[in-house]
Amino acid sequence: xxxxxxxxxxxxxxxxxxxxxxxxxxxxxxxxxxxxxxxxxxxxxxxxxxxxxxxxxxxxxxxxxxxxxxxxxxxxxxxxxxxxxxxxxxxxxxxxxxxxxxxxxxxxxxxxxxxxxxxxxxxxxxxxxxxxxxxxxxxxxxxxxxxxxxxxxxxxxxxxxxxxxxxxxxxxxxxxxxxxxxxxxxxxxxxxxxxxxxxxxxxxxxxxxxxxxxxxxxxxxxxxxxxxxxxxxxxxxxxxxxxxxxxxxxxxxxxxxxxxxxxxxxxxxxxxxx
Amino acid sequence: xxxxxxxxxxxxxxxxxxxxxxxxxxxxxxxxxxxxxxxxxxxxxxxxxxxxxxxxxxxxxxxxxxxxxxxxxxxxxxxxxxxxxxxxxxxxxxxxxxxxxxxxx
Numbered sequence: 001x002x003x004x005x006x007x008x009x010x011x012x013x014x015x016x017x018x019x020x021x022x023x024x025x026x027x028x029x030x031x032x033x034x035x036x037x038x039x040x041x042x043x044x045x046x047x048x049x050x051x052x053x054x055x056x057x058x059x060x061x062x063x064x065x066x067x068x069x070x071x072x073x074x075x076x077x078x079x080x081x082x083x084x085x086x087x088x089x090x091x092x093x094x095x096x097x098x099x100x101x102x103x104x105x106x107x108x109x110x111x112x113x114x115x116x117x118x119x120x121x122x123x124x125x126x127x128x129x130x131x132x133x134x135x136x137x138x139x140x141x142x143x144x145x146x147x148x149x150x151x152x153x154x155x156x157x158x159x160x161x162x163x164x165x166x167x168x169x170x171x172x173x174x175x176x177x178x179x180x181x182x183x184x185x186x187x188x189x190x191x192x193x194x195x196x197x198x199x200x201x202x203x204x205x206x207x208x209x210x211x212x213x214x215x216x217x218x219x220x221x222x223x224x225x226x227x228x229x230x231x232x233x234x235x236x237x238x239x240x241x242x243x244x245x246x247x248x249x250x251x252x253x254x255x256x257x258x259x260x261x262x263x264x265x266x267x268x269x270x271x272x273x274x
Numbered sequence: 275x276x277x278x279x280x281x282x283x284x285x286x287x288x289x290x291x292x293x294x295x296x297x298x299x300x301x302x303x304x305x306x307x308x309x310x311x312x313x314x315x316x317x318x319x320x321x322x323x324x325x326x327x328x329x330x331x332x333x334x335x336x337x338x339x340x341x342x343x344x345x346x347x348x349x350x351x352x353x354x355x356x357x358x359x360x361x362x363x364x365x366x367x368x369x370x371x372x373x374x375x376x377x378x379x
Contacts, residue, residue, distance in 0.1 A: 126291055130301045133288035202277050213277045216287045
């Protein structure tokens with residue numbers, strides 16, 4: 001459902017009108033990255049609109065991306081939280097491309113929302129954060145740490161029955177399951193998993209051994225950005241972010257940036273205990 | 275910065291945040307209610323001995339959470355049951371008395 005970085009994008013192996021696995025008629029592409037693409041489709045028997053996520057390459061060249069998508073689908077299928085996108089099916093197309101079928105979301109991600117509104121009302125920011133907490137609490141109870149919580153991985157989906165927006169946590173592709181090896185692929189080309197501005201400091205040194213506190217840090221950084229208009233620590237690259245964190249700088253006090261935030265805020269520093 | 279000095283769990287973080295929501299907000303109830311964690315994904319299936327081990331009776335070691343609302347609802351329900359019982363008893367007494375008077379005549 002999200003864009004993924006990659007050096008060069010392979011063309012989508014299917015076009016609108018094609019039928020995949022004998023039951024999904026493809027419509028328009030709704031997202032694409034270096035390794036995968038998401039296409040809106042209709043289940044022909046159920047007449048239900050869904051989203052199909054494809055790995056853009058097939059065979060050995062796609063081994064890493066296929067493993068990551070399959071892993072994400074297997075993890076996500078275990079969740080019952082309404083704040084995680086539902087995985088409905090998975091399969092291999094006749095062309096050899098792996099696809100995962102998910103509920104079709106309508107809306108925009110939090111990164112897009114913040115690009116237009118910059119700041120959110122306090123109650124809205126808290127509600128979005130608490131809904132993300134619901135998804136992450138279930139993930140942590142299942143032994144899964146997301147490791148890449150950031151605004152573009154929090155989707156504001158319009159609910160069908162009342163058009164109310166609910167948060168859906170996306171992209172468990174780089175998550176870590178306790179007691180199992182960490183996925184080999186990562187977001188940066190190094191062994192660090194995460195995104196600058198939101199990543200917990202311990203992810204620099206031990207991405208494979210982090211626990212739920214890393215997600216608490218990242219979500220607190222997202223909440224800070226929703227309220228203040230910018231993340232607590234600004235950096236364009238992971239190395240720059242590492243320097244900022246290493247310097248021991250404190251983020252600016254939230255109340256100084258946003259007058260309506262109550263004084264007893266936990267977000268003056270990401271995930272700080274009181 | 276040290277993870278040990280930070281909020282330990284996502285639940286604790288959420289509980290900190292709900293304090294800023296209005297008292298009747300539905301998310302408050304969700305986060306202040308107790309949570310029962312499911313089995314972790316990596317957990318192996320329980321061994322046969324563990325599966326066959328007798329379960330303690332439900333009353334042993336289980337905690338029943340009583341909220342003021344649930345206690346009030348229970349009390350109203352109990353009062354309604356007693357009121358019905360008393361009404362039934364009064365009706366039975368009246369019928370018996372009427373039958374007795376008719377027999378005396």
